[in-house]
Amino acid sequence: MTWDAFPFFALPAALCWLIAGLLACRARPVHRLAIELPMLAGLVLFAAFIAAFWHTLARPPLRTMGETRLWYAFFLAAAGHLTWLRWRDGWLLLLTAVMATAFAAVDMLDPESHSIALMPALQSFFFVPHVVIYILAYALFGIAAFAALAQLWRQRTQPADTHLFAFMDEAAHIGFGFLVLGLLLGAVWAREAWGHYWAWDPKETLAFVTGAAYLIYIHLRAQGRTDKLVAWTLPVAFLLLLLGWLGTSLFPGAQGSLHLYS
Amino acid sequence: MTRRIWQFPWGYIESALFATGIAAAGFALQLTVGYFDFYLLHFPANLVALALLLVLIALAVRFENTPFVRWLSGIPCAVALIAALLVLALYMTLTPQLAHPPAPAAAAGLIARLGFARVTASWPFVLLYAATLLALGVTVARRVYDTSRHPSHHTPRHDFAFLCNHLGLWILLAAAGCGAADMQRAVMYVREGETEWRVFDRDGTALPLPLAIELKDFTLEEYPPKLALIDRQTNTPQPEAAPAFLQIDPARPRGRLGDWEISIDEYLHEAVRIDGEFRASPMPASTPAARVTAKNLVNGKTRRGWICGGGNVLGFYAALTLDERHFLAMTEPEPKRYASDIVAFTPSGERIAARLEVNKPLTIGGWTIYQYSYDTAAGKMSSYSGFELVRDPWLLPAQIGMGIMALGALSLIGRGAGTQRAGTRQ
Ligand code: HEM
Numbered sequence: 001m002t003w004d005a006f007p008f009f010a011l012p013a014a015l016c017w018l019i020a021g022l023l024a025c026r027a028r029p030v031h032r033l034a035i036e037l038p039m040l041a042g043l044v045l046f047a048a049f050i051a052a053f054w055h056t057l058a059r060p061p062l063r064t065m066g067e068t069r070l071w072y073a074f075f076l077a078a079a080g081h082l083t084w085l086r087w088r089d090g091w092l093l094l095l096t097a098v099m100a101t102a103f104a105a106v107d108m109l110d111p112e113s114h115s116i117a118l119m120p121a122l123q124s125f126f127f128v129p130h131v132v133i134y135i136l137a138y139a140l141f142g143i144a145a146f147a148a149l150a151q152l153w154r155q156r157t158q159p160a161d162t163h164l165f166a167f168m169d170e171a172a173h174i175g176f177g178f179l180v181l182g183l184l185l186g187a188v189w190a191r192e193a194w195g196h197y198w199a200w201d202p203k204e205t206l207a208f209v210t211g212a213a214y215l216i217y218i219h220l221r222a223q224g225r226t227d228k229l230v231a232w233t234l235p236v237a238f239l240l241l242l243l244g245w246l247g248t249s250l251f252p253g254a255q256g257s258l259h260l261y262s
Numbered sequence: 263m264t265r266r267i268w269q270f271p272w273g274y275i276e277s278a279l280f281a282t283g284i285a286a287a288g289f290a291l292q293l294t295v296g297y298f299d300f301y302l303l304h305f306p307a308n309l310v311a312l313a314l315l316l317v318l319i320a321l322a323v324r325f326e327n328t329p330f331v332r333w334l335s336g337i338p339c340a341v342a343l344i345a346a347l348l349v350l351a352l353y354m355t356l357t358p359q360l361a362h363p364p365a366p367a368a369a370a371g372l373i374a375r376l377g378f379a380r381v382t383a384s385w386p387f388v389l390l391y392a393a394t395l396l397a398l399g400v401t402v403a404r405r406v407y408d409t410s411r412h413p414s415h416h417t418p419r420h421d422f423a424f425l426c427n428h429l430g431l432w433i434l435l436a437a438a439g440c441g442a443a444d445m446q447r448a449v450m451y452v453r454e455g456e457t458e459w460r461v462f463d464r465d466g467t468a469l470p471l472p473l474a475i476e477l478k479d480f481t482l483e484e485y486p487p488k489l490a491l492i493d494r495q496t497n498t499p500q501p502e503a504a505p506a507f508l509q510i511d512p513a514r515p516r517g518r519l520g521d522w523e524i525s526i527d528e529y530l531h532e533a534v535r536i537d538g539e540f541r542a543s544p545m546p547a548s549t550p551a552a553r554v555t556a557k558n559l560v561n562g563k564t565r566r567g568w569i570c571g572g573g574n575v576l577g578f579y580a581a582l583t584l585d586e587r588h589f590l591a592m593t594e595p596e597p598k599r600y601a602s603d604i605v606a607f608t609p610s611g612e613r614i615a616a617r618l619e620v621n622k623p624l625t626i627g628g629w630t631i632y633q634y635s636y637d638t639a640a641g642k643m644s645s646y647s648g649f650e651l652v653r654d655p656w657l658l659p660a661q662i663g664m665g666i667m668a669l670g671a672l673s674l675i676g677r678g679a680g681t682q683r684a685g686t687r688q
Binding site for chain 2: 002056110113114115116117118119120121123124166169170172173174176177178180181184187188189191192193194195196197198200202205206208209212213215216218219220221222223240244
């Protein structure tokens with residue numbers, strides 16, 4: 001399975017997710033299976049493509065931007081589904097469905113060349129957990145950022161929604177746990193591959209910036225603050241995260257980063 | 263009741279001014295004495311500094327009911343310090359950083375003199391780092407002290423999460439700071455069949471190294487290369503904006519490049535060219551070659567022939583002319599793995615034979631030896647191998663800190679916002 005086959009999996013999967021998201025947002029409630037089944041079907045289809053793609057490449061599909069977008073779309077949809085199971089926020093399900101579709105669409109419109117090469121530095125036990133855990137954290141932070149924007153929208157006219165703040169906290173804390181775990185795995189790996197666990201490589205520096213931004217949110221919330229400034233930290237932190245993930249190569253400071261692979 | 267500025271209890275304004283003040287003091291120091299010299303902190307100075315820090319923390323716990331200590335171990339101070347470090351780190355991503363602080367004479371221009379040429383070796387950064395270490399240390403110590411006297415203040419699970427996150431980070435930050443002063447690294451190049459024991463650091467001074475390394479053999483494996491359509495005029499892969507490549511993959515012998523359907527009729531991973539013919543041969547100079555058929559999907563024209571990147575032998579090079587505009591060529595193969603078979607000798611007369619690979623270093627006597635480089639122009643015919651040697655006596659405490667932090671991260675994942683304190687204090 002290569003990128004050629006991707007649309008045959010991604011299009012039906014995205015359709016399933018969008019249907020589930022729209023149904024979840026309907027004013028008249030539908031049976032929960034009408035939402036959960038398409039959600040699951042989309043996830044299974046998407047996972048099947050990733051698995052088959054991995055098999056064909058004979059290396060983990062985590063090297064290129066397009067490949068990480070693939071996982072991000074999957075985790076967004078998965079996290080959205082789990083969130084819906086626990087919090088029953090229909091609009092969030094729709095939002096994650098739309099975002100996952102957008103990421104899959106980029107991969108469909110601009111497919112990458114088939115490439116089986118995996119540079120020696122990436123041939124490590126740590127490669128898969130390091131990257132997968134990061135992408136999982138990114139998905140949770142994406143959801144937290146959108147929840148925060150909804151909170152800010154509400155706070156223009158009304159007092160803060162504590163239910164929504166509780167949800168933002170949940171996503172931010174779990175996301176931060178994964179971020180730290182991904183960071184630590186990366187540190188252990190860097191020590192094994194490059195001889196230092198932390199060297200302020202541009203990508204590492206951006207990870208530090210991202211982590212610090214989320215720490216600010218976590219500590220402001222530990223104080224119980226609910227003002228708009230607190231809600232703003234989540235979208236701003238997510239923006240920094242996106243810069244570090246998608247834009248490392250754009251940063252003047254990032255030329256010569258050890259983390260630039262393709 | 264309104265509180266005037268600097269009147270206790272301090273809040274965010276005082277905390278922000280405090281962090282700014284530390285940075286300002288750092289900039290003043292930076293302008294007068296130049297970049298922070300981590301060598302000043304080398305063993306045992308870093309132990310002394312650490313002991314001093316612990317004394318300060320103990321003093322803070324002793325006077326924990328003063329408003330100052332309450333503030334120092336409180337959230338506004340923590341947020342201000344984290345934010346200040348964030349700003350410095352953000353600057354680092356925006357401008358290229360020097361690998362080492364510039365010599366005082368070379369640090370021309372205000373930006374470089376203020377420490378921005380290498381932020382992590384600048385006084386503002388070092389002072390903020392130290393202040394964070396102090397504030398974090400006092401926070402942890404006070405929490406431990408508080409729980410030991412009033413176990414009912416927090417649930418044990420709550421304490422566990424808090425302690426793992428903060429104590430783990432404190433140990434890691436302390437060990438990383440000390441390690442920055444004591445870490446030694448050097449690069450050594452060894453020719454095949456020879457033994458080397460001299461290494462030089464970046465100033466060119468020989469380092470005392472208790473090791474000699476003999477390189478028995480250097481081997482390199484390559485991936486099958488890719489094919490690309492090249493413009494005959496500009497010699498660039500097409501399409502210009504986003505070049506497309508066709509991976510040679512035995513599992514997929516057919517593919518498309520532009521208007522051409524390409525099929526790989528035969529692929530030799532190790533080929534040599536003899537009398538114009540490509541043959542499989544494991545000779546050292548061998549290089550990948552492929553016999554392909556290219557069919558134009560627009561006009562049906564077909565081209566056949568051998569393609570080879572050439573490797574180290576100019577005469578092996580072969581490309582396939584397709585039409586007036588394009589020819590088909592092979593990219594340089596990418597390395598799949600490279601390894602050095604070495605023997606390391608220690609002063610005690612020990613001989614340790616090992617195979618070094620990327621991601622598979624060897625540790626002897628406190629030094630870790632890494633496969634670092636080779637002659638990339640020569641590829642698999644490289645006659646030497648480069649090793650990086652690293653010694654970090656503070657690695658173990660750093661790893662312990664990371665292990666504790668991992669537990670903290672797991673409790674964040676498991677409990678989510680439950681790690682947050684219920685209700686508010688402050
Ligand atoms: C891995 C990094 C960190 C994580 C995951 C983390 C997480 C947390 C959490 C969840 C709380 C609220 C829990 C509680 O009060 O029991 C908290 C409180 C706090 N944190 Fe952190 N934190 C981190 C780093 C830091 C740093 C670097 C500082 C200081 C510079 C700091 C200072 C504080 C303070 C002062 C409190 C309030 C404690 C209290 O009043 O009892 N934290 N942190």
